[in-house]
Amino acid sequence: MSVVLFASGLTKSFASPGGKIEILRGVNLEVNAGECVSIRGESGAGKTTLLQILGGLEKPDTGELRWNGETVTGKGNRFLAERRARLLGYVFQSFHLVPELSALENVTLAARIAGRPAKAALPEAKSLLVRVGLGHRLDHLPGKLSGGECQRVAIARALVNRPPLVLADEPTGNLDENTGESIMRLLLDMTRERGVALALVTHSPAFAARADRRLILRHGELHEGESL
Amino acid sequence: MSWPLFLSFRQLFPPKKFPVFATVSILGVALGVAALLIVQTVMNSFGEEHRKRIRESVGDVVISPDFGNRVADTPALMKSLAALTGVAAVAPQVEGPVIIERRKDDIVFGVMRGIDVNREGAVSPLPSFVIDGKFDDLDDDRVIVGRTLARRLGLYTGAKITLQSPVRVARSLGGEKLDLPKELEICGLLHSGFNDVDANTVIVTLRTARSMQMLGAKDSTGIRLKLTDKDAAEAVARSCAHLLTDEISAKPWYLFNQHFLQAVAMEKQMLFLLMFIITLVASFSIGSTLFSHVVRRNREIGLLGALGAKPANILTLYLSQGFLVGLLGFALGVAMTFLVLTFRQEIVGLLGANDVLLKQYKFDRVPLYYNTADFVKAGVLTLGLMTVAALLPALWASRRKPSEAMRDA
Numbered sequence: 348m349s350v351v352l353f354a355s356g357l358t359k360s361f362a363s364p365g366g367k368i369e370i371l372r373g374v375n376l377e378v379n380a381g382e383c384v385s386i387r388g389e390s391g392a393g394k395t396t397l398l399q400i401l402g403g404l405e406k407p408d409t410g411e412l413r414w415n416g417e418t419v420t421g422k423g424n425r426f427l428a429e430r431r432a433r434l435l436g437y438v439f440q441s442f443h444l445v446p447e448l449s450a451l452e453n454v455t456l457a458a459r460i461a462g463r464p465a466k467a468a469l470p471e472a473k474s475l476l477v478r479v480g481l482g483h484r485l486d487h488l489p490g491k492l493s494g495g496e497c498q499r500v501a502i503a504r505a506l507v508n509r510p511p512l513v514l515a516d517e518p519t520g521n522l523d524e525n526t527g528e529s530i531m532r533l534l535l536d537m538t539r540e541r542g543v544a545l546a547l548v549t550h551s552p553a554f555a556a557r558a559d560r561r562l563i564l565r566h567g568e569l570h571e572g573e574s575l
Numbered sequence: 576m577s578w579p580l581f582l583s584f585r586q587l588f589p590p591k592k593f594p595v596f597a598t599v600s601i602l603g604v605a606l607g608v609a610a611l612l613i614v615q616t617v618m619n620s621f622g623e624e625h626r627k628r629i630r631e632s633v634g635d636v637v638i639s640p641d642f643g644n645r646v647a648d649t650p651a652l653m654k655s656l657a658a659l660t661g662v663a664a665v666a667p668q669v670e671g672p673v674i675i676e677r678r679k680d681d682i683v684f685g686v687m688r689g690i691d692v693n694r695e696g697a698v699s700p701l702p703s704f705v706i707d708g709k710f711d712d713l714d715d716d717r718v719i720v721g722r723t724l725a726r727r728l729g730l731y732t733g734a735k736i737t738l739q740s741p742v743r744v745a746r747s748l749g750g751e752k753l754d755l756p757k758e759l760e761i762c763g764l765l766h767s768g769f770n771d772v773d774a775n776t777v778i779v780t781l782r783t784a785r786s787m788q789m790l791g792a793k794d795s796t797g798i799r800l801k802l803t804d805k806d807a808a809e810a811v812a813r814s815c816a817h818l819l820t821d822e823i824s825a826k827p828w829y830l831f832n833q834h835f836l837q838a839v840a841m842e843k844q845m846l847f848l849l850m851f852i853i854t855l856v857a858s859f860s861i862g863s864t865l866f867s868h869v870v871r872r873n874r875e876i877g878l879l880g881a882l883g884a885k886p887a888n889i890l891t892l893y894l895s896q897g898f899l900v901g902l903l904g905f906a907l908g909v910a911m912t913f914l915v916l917t918f919r920q921e922i923v924g925l926l927g928a929n930d931v932l933l934k935q936y937k938f939d940r941v942p943l944y945y946n947t948a949d950f951v952k953a954g955v956l957t958l959g960l961m962t963v964a965a966l967l968p969a970l971w972a973s974r975r976k977p978s979e980a981m982r983d984a
Contacts (some may be wrong), residue, residue: 424886439878456799
C-alpha cells in the first residue's frame with residue numbers, strides 16, 4: 348500500500364517571553380492511501396500546528412515531510428502551493444468559505460486554483476454537493492446556509508480535486524452534537540468511498556475511535572493509543 | 576476568466592449586497608477623472624476655437640506689409656502666389672480703422688474689412704456667417720455689419736450708416752478736398768461667434784475699402800492664402816519669400832495672437848497639474864480604503880493559500896481590484912464628462928458666466944472639441960495610479976503566510 352503522507356523527526360518551537368516553547372519534538376507519522384488516522388491531544392498540545400506542518404502551511408524547524416513520496420520540506424512557496432492544490436484537501440473547524448461565492452462556486456474555486464477550468468470541474472462539483480445533500484442549495488451563498496451545510500460544502504470542496512489526502516482540523520468543533528455526528532459520518536464515508544486518506548484532528552474520543560488508527564499528541568510526540 | 580479576476584470582481588460586487596466599497600471607490604475615481612477631462616476638454620476647446628477663428632479670420636498664410644500700409648500691384652502678386660505648391664486659393668483684403676456713424680453724433684470706432692466678393696468664399700467661411708441678409712448682396716453701396724455691433728447701435732438689415740476712415744479725416748484736416756463719406760445700406764449681419772469680430776467689424780467691397788483708405792486701384796493691405804494642407808502654413812510662408820519685397824512678409828496664421836494662444840496652452844497645463852494632484856490624493860485615499868478592505872479579508876487570504884493559491888495569484892487578485900476600480904471609475908468619469916459637456920451651455924447660464932465667456936474669451940457659446948490624446952492621457956494616468964494604489968495592499972496580502980492569516984482572522 349502506498350504512503351501518501353510521510354513525516355519523520357518533525358520539530359517545531361516558538362519563541363515566547365518566557366523562553367522557547369517546543370511544540371513538536373520529533374514527530375514521526377505515516378499515512379497510507381485510503382487510511383483514516385485520528386489525532387487527539389489536549390488543548391494547546393500542538394494538534395493544529397502539526398496539521399499545518401503536515402499540510403505545508405507551516406514549516407517545521409527540522410525533519411522531513413513527503414507527500415505521495417515526494418519530499419516537500421525545504422521547497423519554495425510556489426512549489427508547495429502547486430502540490431497542495433493537487434494533493435491535499437482541507438476541512439477546517441470554521442468552514443472558511445468565501446462569503447461572496449455560492450456553494451457551487453466555492454467548490455469549483457478549489458478546482459480552479461488547482462488549474463482546472465471551471466466548466467470541467469462543474470459536473471464533479473455538482474455531484475459532490477448532491478452527495479453531501481446540498482443538491483437543492485447549489486446557488487446559495489454561505490450566509491444563507493447553516494453551520495452544518497457550510498461544513499458539507501467544505502467537505503465537497505476538499506474532495507473536488509480528488510486528492511489522495513484530506514486534512515481535517517476539528518471539523519465538528521463548531522457544530523452541535525447531532526449535526527457534528529452527521530458531518531463526521533459523511534466525511535468518513537466519502538473519504539472511504541473514494542479511497543482518500545484522512546488525517547483527522549479531533550477532541551472527541553467517539554469520533555477518533557472510528558479511525559483506522561488512533562494517535563495521541565502528548566508532550567510534542569505522537570503515540571499510538573486512545574487515552575490522553 | 577482566471578479565478579483571481581473572477582474572485583476580484585465578486586469581492587467588489589458581492590451578489591445580493593450593495594457594493595459599498597466598490598461604489599464609493601469608483602465614484603471617487605469617476606469624479607476625479609470627470610474633473611480632469613472636463614477642464615482639459617474645455618481648455619482644449621477654447622484653444623482650438625481660438626486657433627480656428629484666427630485661421631478663419633486671417634487665412635492660413637497672410638501676406639502683409641511690415642513697413643508702410645500697402646501691398647502694391649496686388650493682382651500680379653496674387654497670380655504668382657496662386658501658382659505656388661500647396662496654395663489652394665488667394666484673396667486680397669483692405670483692412671483699417673473706421674468711424675461708423677448711425678446718426679449725427681452717434682458714432683463708434685470699428686474695423687473695416689474690404690473683401691473681394693468673388694474670392695472671399697475660397698479663403699474663409701465669412702459668406703456663411705452672414706445672417707438676416709445675403710452675402711451676395713454686398714456691393715459698393717452696401718455693407719455687412721457685425722451682429723453685436725449692430726445690436727449696440729440699434730442697426731438692422733436695410734438700415735443705413737455712414738463710414739468714415741481716419742485716413743480721410745486726416746487728409747481733410749490737411750486741407751485736401753475730398754468727397755463726403757458715402758451712406759451705405761446694411762445688407763446683412765455678421766455672426767461669426769467670435770465676439771471680437773462680431774462687435775467691431777464692418778465688411779465692405781474692396782473698392783469701397785480702397786476709397787476709404789485712399790489706396791490705388793491695385794493696392795491692398797494684405798493677401799490671404801488658403802492652403803491645401805493647413806499644417807503646411809510655415810513651409811508655404813517660407814516658400815513665398817522670393818516673391819516678396821523687403822517691406823512685405825508672409826506669416827503663418829499662428830503668429831497672430833500667439834501670446835494669447837500660449838497663455839491658453841499654459842493655463843491648460845497648469846490645470847492639468849492641479850487636477851493630477853487631486854487625482855493623486857484620491858488614489859491615496861482609495862489605496863488606504865483598499866488596504867483596510869484587504870486586511871478584513873485576512874481569513875480568506877489564508878484560505879486561498881491553503882487551497883493552493885500561489886502568492887502571485889493573491890497579488891493578481893488584489894491588484895486587479897485596484898485596476899478594476901480604476902477602469903470602471905474611468906469609464907464612469909468619461910460618461911460624466913460627456914454628460915456635463917453636452918449641457919455645458921446650460922451650466923454656464925446657471926452659473927451666470929455668459930458675460931465672462933463673451934468678454935474674456937470672446938465666444939457667445941462654449942466651444943467643444945474632444946481631444947483623444949487628453950482621454951488617453953487621463954485613462955493611462957487613472958489606471959496607473961489606481962493599480963499603484965492597490966500595489967501595497969496586494970503585496971501585503973501576497974506575502975501573508977496562510978497559517979498566520981487564518982490564525983489572525
